[in-house]
Amino acid sequence: MISVKEAFQKFRSGLELTEREQNDASRRQKDIRGYMDECFHVQRDFLTGSYKRWTKTKPLKDVDIFFVLGEDERPYRAKHPSVLLSRVEGKLVEKYGRDCVKCQRRSVSVEFGVAGEDERVLSFDVVPAYDKDHHYEIPDTNSKTGWTDTDPEIHAEKATAANKAFGGEWKGMVRMIKRWNVEKGKPVRPSFLLEVMALDLLRPPFGGDYPYEFESFLSSAAARIHEEWPEPARLGPPVSDIMATADKDQAKSALQQASDSAREAINLGRQGQNGEALKAYRRLFGDLFPLS
Ligand SMILES: Nc1ncnc2c1ncn2[C@@H]1O[C@H](COP(=O)(O)OP(=O)(O)OP(=O)(O)O)[C@@H](O)[C@H]1O
Numbered sequence: 101m102i103s104v105k106e107a108f109q110k111f112r113s114g115l116e117l118t119e120r121e122q123n124d125a126s127r128r129q130k131d132i133r134g135y136m137d138e139c140f141h142v143q144r145d146f147l148t149g150s151y152k153r154w155t156k157t158k159p160l161k162d163v164d165i166f167f168v169l170g171e172d173e174r175p176y177r178a179k180h181p182s183v184l185l186s187r188v189e190g191k192l193v194e195k196y197g198r199d200c201v202k203c204q205r206r207s208v209s210v211e212f213g214v215a216g217e218d219e220r221v222l223s224f225d226v227v228p229a230y231d232k233d234h235h236y237e238i239p240d241t242n243s244k245t246g247w248t249d250t251d252p253e254i255h256a257e258k259a260t261a262a263n264k265a266f267g268g269e270w271k272g273m274v275r276m277i278k279r280w281n282v283e284k285g286k287p288v289r290p291s292f293l294l295e296v297m298a299l300d301l302l303r304p305p306f307g308g309d310y311p312y313e314f315e316s317f318l319s320s321a322a323a324r325i326h327e328e329w330p331e332p333a334r335l336g337p338p339v340s341d342i343m344a345t346a347d348k349d350q351a352k353s354a355l356q357q358a359s360d361s362a363r364e365a366i367n368l369g370r371q372g373q374n375g376e377a378l379k380a381y382r383r384l385f386g387d388l389f390p391l392s
Pocket residue numbers: 148149150151155156157161162164225248249250251252255290291292295331335336337338339
């Protein structure tokens with residue numbers, strides 16, 4: 101039978117994007133890029149967010165693309181952010197259809213079916229952005245000023261540094277933690293908050309014991325979910341600003357329950373009940389957690 105450590109390693113690798121998924125994403129990105137170029141004065145565009153940082157979980161959804169707009173598009177900056185977002189939305193609807201395009205707080209999402217699969221979708225968050233000093237400004241309909249400063253470079257650097265300090269296991273742990281969150285109906289929102297918390301709560305060095313690291317992360321996260329979690333580059337609003345207190349209460353209890361379940365699974369493993377321990381981890385992380 102597979103050991104708990106092997107099962108976690110297999111689970112972690114299974115959450116890495118396959119070449120096919122990356123090719124699919126890259127093809128669609130080029131398609132959107134070509135079209136956005138026709139509609140707007142785009143200076144440059146790039147993939148960003150958790151997709152770019154390798155902290156995205158499966159199934160692959162919401163791949164972020166920044167479109168840095170040129171001077172011709174500056175006038176939108178003086179208007180309410182919904183004007184720019186609506187304009188982007190309208191253009192994307194013309195090409196991809198009303199049902200596949202949705203306006204969000206900071207971006208416009210576009211959804212595609214995945215070749216050969218009936219129910220799966222691949223979606224993109226199209227984020228219009230302006231250069232500002234050495235970082236970017238993006239629309240944000242929830243913020244007072246209507247715009248949020250952000251620096252994806254800094255987020256990427258922090259993730260890379262954390263991964264290195266944690267023996268190359270940090271990004272894999274973040275993908276697994278995000279998978280838990282999806283499995284439980286997203287008690288923690290946004291999922292970027294889990295990544296931000298992991299910068300603090302996954303303390304290096306990695307001890308080699310996944311269950312122990314999870315239990316420790318989950319119990320610390322439960323204890324600290326009500327705190328304010330600043331955006332790592334200290335440019336945008338706190339990442340913890342989406343959830344209201346009642347949402348945080350629910351997130352706390354979900355995290356605490358998960359930590360308790362991890363502890364029980366660890367005990368099962370210690371008692372030599374390997375098969376039962378694996379099933380317990382599957383209850384925590386869902387069907388992508390391997391039993392063999
Ligand atoms: N409050 C914020 N202030 C500034 N930048 C932010 C803030 N929240 C998110 N970002 C940046 O925008 C990117 C995209 O946001 P998003 O919510 O899609 O997170 P994500 O890390 O891509 O996670 P997910 O796996 O859910 O897509 C983040 O990766 C981060 O770089």
